[in-house]
Amino acid sequence: xxxxxxxxxxxxxxxxxxxxxxxxxxxxxxxxxxxxxxxxxxxxxxxxxxxxxxxxxxxxxxxxxxxxxxxxxxxxxxxxxxxxxxxxxxxxxxxxxxxxxxxxxxxxxxxxxxx
Amino acid sequence: xxxxxxxxxxxxxxxxxxxxxxxxxxxxxxxxxxxxxxxxxxxxxxxxxxxxxxxxxxxxxxxxxxxxxxxxxxxxxxxxxxxxxxxxxxxxxxxxxxxxxxxxxxxxxxxxxx
Numbered sequence: 091x092x093x094x095x096x097x098x099x100x101x102x103x104x105x106x107x108x109x110x111x112x113x114x115x116x117x118x119x120x121x122x123x124x125x126x127x128x129x130x131x132x133x134x135x136x137x138x139x140x141x142x143x144x145x146x147x148x149x150x151x152x153x154x155x156x157x158x159x160x161x162x163x164x165x166x167x168x169x170x171x172x173x174x175x176x177x178x179x180x181x182x183x184x185x186x187x188x189x190x191x192x193x194x195x196x197x198x199x200x201x202x203x204x205x
Numbered sequence: 206x207x208x209x210x211x212x213x214x215x216x217x218x219x220x221x222x223x224x225x226x227x228x229x230x231x232x233x234x235x236x237x238x239x240x241x242x243x244x245x246x247x248x249x250x251x252x253x254x255x256x257x258x259x260x261x262x263x264x265x266x267x268x269x270x271x272x273x274x275x276x277x278x279x280x281x282x283x284x285x286x287x288x289x290x291x292x293x294x295x296x297x298x299x300x301x302x303x304x305x306x307x308x309x310x311x312x313x314x315x316x317x318x319x
Contacts, residue, residue, distance in 0.1 A: 123306060125307075130312070131311060132312050133249065133307075134309070135306040135307065138305065138306055146306060148306075181249070183307075187300075187305070192237050192298065192300035194239075194307060196248040198248050199248060
């Protein structure tokens, strides 16, 4: 499968625990995005990388959230001290970037449930 | 701030009829407008997109229109089929800038009645 992959697909954790999600983008894509989607809503932007540089972070991304893309390939999203309000689907997307190629391809998502 | 409004939130049409979903955006610098279809439990998938230098684009039964002056854009699905049932999201973006994130609308749940 050459699409965007995410791991794990599901995560159940207790409030206060830390969790980490991984995203593997399409191999030649230099842009990588994280979004969060709650039931009945559209995806909301969290953060964006161009290669290894984190270029934009949403105000939704509190200091409990951190994302990295150390070698410009895969990315991780960590949530510290999880809260019940963090329960959502976390989607990763990637795009080629550059003139004329704007489509963002989404991964299957990681569904987080905080008990 | 940047915002995309979408309506209706739910839409039920008879199989074979047309469906129209309308959106407005707030950031006049937006120049790329993708539409995503999301089936239950699955990832959003791009079905059609339009750039700001084009007023209309068609792909088989799907068409999008864009009015940059009014900051309105719409999705039209003709001859609807049961497999068109899903949630549809409109979106706006500025992909050529460093702020290339997608701003999504809140979604339209489309149901096709047999």
